[in-house]
Amino acid sequence: MTPHLEPHSPLLLAIEDLSVSFDGFKAIEGLTFYMDMGELRVIIGPNGAGKTTLLDLICGKTKASEGSIKLKDIELTKLAEHRIVAHGVGRKFQTPSVYESLTVYENLEVSYPEGKSVFGALFFKNTAEVDRKIRKTAATIFLDGELDRLAAELSHGQKQWLEIGMLLIQEPELMMLDEPVAGMSVREREQTAELLNRISEGRSIIVIEHDMEFVKRIARKVTVMHQGKILAEGSMEKVQSDPRVIEVYLGH
Amino acid sequence: MSYTLPKILEKRGLPGLLILAFVILVFVPLTMDVDGINLTGRFLSFAFVAVGLSLAWGYGGMLSLGQGLFFGIGGYAMAMYLKLEASTPEATRIQSTPGIPDFMDWNQITALPWFWVPFNSLTFTVLAILILPALVAALIGFALFTRRVTGVFFAIITQALVTIATILVIGQQGYTGGVNGITDLRTLKGWDIHSDSALVTLYYVNGVLLLAVIALGMWVLSTKYGRILMATRDQENRIRFSGYNVAYFKVFIFALSAFMSGIGGAMFTLQVGFMSPSIIGIIPSIEFVIFAAVGGRLSLLGAVYGTLLVTYARNLFAEAYPELWLFLIGGIFIAVVMFAPYGLAGLYEKYVKRRWNAFLASRGWKRPNGSDDDALKSQLMDAKPASEASK
Numbered sequence: 001m002t003p004h005l006e007p008h009s010p011l012l013l014a015i016e017d018l019s020v021s022f023d024g025f026k027a028i029e030g031l032t033f034y035m036d037m038g039e040l041r042v043i044i045g046p047n048g049a050g051k052t053t054l055l056d057l058i059c060g061k062t063k064a065s066e067g068s069i070k071l072k073d074i075e076l077t078k079l080a081e082h083r084i085v086a087h088g089v090g091r092k093f094q095t096p097s098v099y100e101s102l103t104v105y106e107n108l109e110v111s112y113p114e115g116k117s118v119f120g121a122l123f124f125k126n127t128a129e130v131d132r133k134i135r136k137t138a139a140t141i142f143l144d145g146e147l148d149r150l151a152a153e154l155s156h157g158q159k160q161w162l163e164i165g166m167l168l169i170q171e172p173e174l175m176m177l178d179e180p181v182a183g184m185s186v187r188e189r190e191q192t193a194e195l196l197n198r199i200s201e202g203r204s205i206i207v208i209e210h211d212m213e214f215v216k217r218i219a220r221k222v223t224v225m226h227q228g229k230i231l232a233e234g235s236m237e238k239v240q241s242d243p244r245v246i247e248v249y250l251g252h
Numbered sequence: 253m254s255y256t257l258p259k260i261l262e263k264r265g266l267p268g269l270l271i272l273a274f275v276i277l278v279f280v281p282l283t284m285d286v287d288g289i290n291l292t293g294r295f296l297s298f299a300f301v302a303v304g305l306s307l308a309w310g311y312g313g314m315l316s317l318g319q320g321l322f323f324g325i326g327g328y329a330m331a332m333y334l335k336l337e338a339s340t341p342e343a344t345r346i347q348s349t350p351g352i353p354d355f356m357d358w359n360q361i362t363a364l365p366w367f368w369v370p371f372n373s374l375t376f377t378v379l380a381i382l383i384l385p386a387l388v389a390a391l392i393g394f395a396l397f398t399r400r401v402t403g404v405f406f407a408i409i410t411q412a413l414v415t416i417a418t419i420l421v422i423g424q425q426g427y428t429g430g431v432n433g434i435t436d437l438r439t440l441k442g443w444d445i446h447s448d449s450a451l452v453t454l455y456y457v458n459g460v461l462l463l464a465v466i467a468l469g470m471w472v473l474s475t476k477y478g479r480i481l482m483a484t485r486d487q488e489n490r491i492r493f494s495g496y497n498v499a500y501f502k503v504f505i506f507a508l509s510a511f512m513s514g515i516g517g518a519m520f521t522l523q524v525g526f527m528s529p530s531i532i533g534i535i536p537s538i539e540f541v542i543f544a545a546v547g548g549r550l551s552l553l554g555a556v557y558g559t560l561l562v563t564y565a566r567n568l569f570a571e572a573y574p575e576l577w578l579f580l581i582g583g584i585f586i587a588v589v590m591f592a593p594y595g596l597a598g599l600y601e602k603y604v605k606r607r608w609n610a611f612l613a614s615r616g617w618k619r620p621n622g623s624d625d626d627a628l629k630s631q632l633m634d635a636k637p638a639s640e641a642s643k
Contacts, residue, residue, distance in 0.1 A: 059493060085495035097490040099483035106479050111494045118504045121477035121496075166494065 011072075012037040012174060012204050013058070018067035020057060027053045029228040031067070035174075040200040042207045042215050045225035046248060051208045052094060054225070055176045059091040060084045071174060082116070088173030092166075092180060094208075096159035100152035104143055104162060107151050108134045111166035133169060140199070141165035142191060157188040161195070168199060175205045181214050193217040224248075265470050268553045269463065276459040286448045293455035293523045295563035296462055298323075300516025302543040302555035303462070304509030307469050309541070310549030311478070312505045313485035315403075318410030319540045321417050322385035322510035324532030326517030328421075328428075329384065331527035332368060333377040334437035334445075335429075354436070359426030368427075374441065385514030386507040393503035400499075402488070411534060418533045433528025437521070445522060458519045462556070465512050469552045472508065481505060513540075535578070542585050548597025557596050 013035040020028045028050045035041055043051050056062040058069055060081040069076045074087050099107050112133065115124030138144045141161040146154065151162060160180055167175050180196070181189045189211070196207070196218050209215050215222065215236070222239045224232040232242045239245055280292050301319045308314045341351040349362045356364070370376045392413065396406060421428045429435070437445070444450055472478055484491045484498055492498055521527045530536070539562070547558020562584070570577040592599050 061489075061493075080497070081492040082495050082497045085493060091493045093490070093493075097487055099479075099486050099490070101482050101486055102479055107483075109476065110479055110483055110491075113495065115476055116495050117497075118477065118500050121480055121501075122472065122475050124476040126476075170495065 010037045011035075012039070014068075014070045015054075015058075016068050016070075018054075018057065018064055018069065020053065020062060020065045027228055028057065028064075031229055033223065033230060035204065035206070037204055038202065039221060040196070040203075040205045040207070040218065041221050041223060042209055042219040043223045043225060044209065044212075044215060045231070048227075049225040050228040051225050052178055053228075055091060055178055055206070055208065058084075058174075058176065059089055061091075085170070085172075086116070088171075090167035090170050090172030090175045092160075092163045092175075092177045094178040094182065096156065096163050098151040098154075098159050098162050098166070101150065103148055103150055104138065104154070105134060105147040107162055108137055108165055108169050111169050113170050137165045137169045140168060141195065157184040157192075160184065161192070164195070164199075173204060175199075175203060177205065177207045179208055179210065181209065181211055189214055265474075269466060269470070272466070272553055272556060273459075273463050276463065277456065281452070281455070286451055289455050290451045290523060291567070292560070293451070293458050294520060295560055296455075296458055296556070297516045297520035297523060298540065298543060298563060299462055299556040299559040300465055300519070301509075301513040301540040302547060302559045303466055303469055303552050304512035305540055305544040306547070306549050306552050306555040307472070307512075308505050308509040309544060310551075311473060311481050311485065312502060313402075313488075314502060314506060315407045315541065316410040316506070316509070317407045317534070317537050317541060318412075318414035319509070319513050320532035320534075320537035321410075321414045322389060322513035323517035323520070323536075323540075324414075324417060324421075324527075324529075325385045325388060326381045326514030327521045327527040327531065328434065328517070329371065329377055329380045329514075330518040330521040331434040331437060332371040333374060334440060334521070335434050336364075336368065336372050337440070338436060338438050353429070353434070355429045355432070355434075356426055361426045365427050381514050381518045382511065385517075386511040389510030390503050390507040393506040394499070397499035397502040397506075411537065414532065414537050415534055418529045421529045429528070431529060433526055433530070435526040435528070437525045440522070446525060451523065454519070454523050458523065461515055461519065465515065466552050466556070469508075469512075472505075473552075477501070477504075539581065542581060542588075544595075545585060545588050546595050548595030548600075550594055551597030554595055554597030554600075561596070 011034060013033070015031060015033040018028055018031045018033075019026065031050075031054070033054075043054070045051050053062060057064050058076065060076065060079060060083075064077045067077070071087055071089060076084050076087070076089070079087070099110065102110065109126065109130070112130055114130075115121045135144065135147070138147055141164055143154075143158060143161060143165065146158065151159065154162060160183070164177065164180060167177075177196075181192050184192060193214060196205070199205070200218075207218065219236045221234065222236050223230055224239055224242075224245050226248050231248065232239050232245050234242075276296065281289055284292065301323050304322075305316065305319060308316055335353045339351060339353045344350045344352070344354060344357070347354065347357040349357055352361065352364050353368075371380075392410075396409060401409065422431045424430070439445060445454065473481075480491065480496060480501060483494075484496075484501060488498060517527075517532075520531065543559040543562050544555050545558070546562050547556065548554035562581070565584075566577060566581070569580060588595055594601070
C-alpha cells in the first residue's frame with residue numbers, strides 16, 4: 001500500500017542530515033535536500049562532489065551512516081533495494097546497465113512492474129496490455145524499430161535510452177538519471193533533451209549531468225553539490241551567477 | 253513474438269527433446285542387453301544432476317561443487333527405505349538385535365534410530381526424496397544468497413558442505429553404514445529390483461522421469477523467470493533496481509537443481525542396489541560439473557549427452573587405467589573450457605547446425621526463419637564470456 005499524499009503537501013523527497021563515509025572519508029556530510037512532486041531537478045557539481053553517492057543512497061545501493069531519506073512518508077534508508085523500487089524509485093546508472101543477452105523487448109518486459117516475485121515471474125502472462133505498453137515505451141525512447149535486437153548490439157546512446165525506457169515502464173514516482181547523455185553524439189543529445197522534456201510532464205526526475213549545454217536545455221531548478229554538501233540551489237541563472245559556484249565549478 | 257528463449261525452445265527444444273526421448277526409450281533398449289541398459293540407466297541417473305547444474309550454473313551463474321549432497325539425500329532416502337524392507341526380523345534373525353539393518357547390529361546399536369523410523373513408509377520416502385533435497389538447498393541458498401555470496405565463494409562453500417556431509421556419513425557408521433554405505437538392497441514392496449525385468453522397468457522409469465525433468469527445466473527457462481535468471485547472471489546489481497529480490501530468484505533455481513539431483517540419486521540407488529559416500533563426495537560432485545560443461549552448460553539436452561559421453565569414457569578408461577582417469581578427466585575439463593566453452597551443444601551449433609541448414613538451403617528445403625534462430629542462439633552464446641566469443 002502506498003500512502004497517499006495530502007493534496008496541499010507536494011513534497012516528494014525529503015532528505016535530512018544525511019551522512020555517509022567510506023573508510024573515514026565523508027562522501028556526503030550533513031546533506032539536506034527537498035524536492036517537490038513533478039519537479040525536474042538537475043544536480044551538478046565537480047567530480048567527487050558526491051552526486052552519484054547521493055543517488056546510491058536514495059536507491060539503497062549504499063546505506064547511510066546517519067540521517068533520513070523520505071519518499072513521501074516512507075523512510076527509505078532501512079529498506080532493501082527491491083523494496084525501494086516497489087515504493088516507486090527508479091534509477092539509471094552512469095554506465096548504461098542493460099541486460100545484454102536479452103532483446104530490447106525482453107529488457108522492457110523484465111522491467112515491467114508486475115510479476116516481481118519468483119512465482120509471479122514463473123506464471124507471468126504477457127497480455128495485450130503488457131505488449132502494448134512495451135511497444136509504446138519503445139516508441140518513446142526511439143527504439144521501436146529495434147525490439148528484436150539483443151541489447152548487446154545497441155549503440156552506446158541507444159543503451160542509455162533503453163535504460164531510461166526500463167525506468168519509464170516501471171512508472172516510478174521518482175526517476176533518477178545519472179549522466180544520461182554521457183557518450184552520446186550531438187544529435188543523440190538533442191534527442192535526449194527532447195525526450196527528457198517530454199517525459200518530465202507529470203513526473204519527478206533527478207538528473208545528474210556534467211554537460212552544461214545539456215543542463216541549460218532541460219533545467220528548471222539546479223542543485224550544486226560540492227564536497228558532499230549542497231553549495232547552492234535555484235534557477236540556472238541564479239546558480240550561474242553565484243560567486244561560490246563560479247569558484248568551485250563553472251569558472252574552473 | 254519477440255522472445256529469444258521461447259524461439260529457441262519452441263523450434264529446437266521440442267524436436268531435441270523428442271530425439272532424446274527416442275535415444276533413451278527406443279534406441280538404447282533395442283541395441284543393448286540388460287547389463288548395457290542397466291549401465292546406461294545408472295549413467296542417466298547422473299544426468300538429473302547435470303541438467304540441474306545447467307540451470308543453476310549455466311543459466312543462473314551459480315557454480316555448485318556440492319550437488320553430490322542433494323544426489324546423496326535422494327539416494328540415501330531411497331536406500332534407507334529399501335534397507336528397512338530388507339531387514340525383516342526373519343531375514344536378520346542371526347543378529348543380536350533382529351529387525352534392524354545389519355550394519356547397525358555390527359555397531360552395537362540395539363534399536364532403530366528415530367530418524368530411520370519414518371523410512372518404513374514408502375509414501376514418506378517418496379516425499380522425502382522430492383522435498384528434502386530442495387528444502388536443504390533452499391536453506392543453504394537462503395543463508396548464502398541473502399548475504400550476497402557469489403562466484404567462487406559460493407563454489408567453495410558448496411564443496412565444503414558436501415565434504416562435511418561425507419565425513420558425517422563415514423563417521424557415523426552405526427547410523428549411516430559408514431564408508432561401505434547402505435548395501436545389499438533387494439526388493440521394493442516385495443518386487444525384486446535385481447531381476448532383468450525390474451532393471452528394464454527401472455530404466456524406463458528413470459528415462460521418463462529424466463525427460464520430464466528436462467521439460468520442466470525448459471518450461472522454467474521459457475517463462476519471464478528464465479529471462480530474469482539470465483539478466484541476473486549478466487547484471488546482478490541492475491536486476492535489484494528493476495525491483496527483484498535477487499536472493500529469492502537464486503534460491504529457487506538452486507532448490508530446483510537440488511530437486512532434480514535428489515530424484516537422480518533415488519533412481520541411482522534403485523538401479524544399482526546400494527548407496528555409499530563414494531558416490532556423493534567431492535570427486536563425484538566435480539564430475540557432475542564436468543558432465544554439464546562437456547554437454548554445454550546452456551543446454552539441458554546437452555547435459556544428458558555430456559553425462560553419457562563422460563561416464564562411458566570413464567567406464568572404458570577407468571577399468572584399464574584407474575589411476576590415470578582423474579588426470580584425463582581434468583584434461584577434458586580444461587580442454588572444454590579452453591576450446592569449447594559451450595560444450596557439445598556449442599560445437600553442434602557452430603559446425604553441424606550451420607552445415608545442415610546450408611544443406612537444406614541448397615535443396616530448397618530451408619525452414620522459415622531457420623537462420624534467424626541460429627543467429628540469435630549464437631549471439632546468445634557469444635553474449636557472455638567475451639574472451640572465448642571473439643574467435
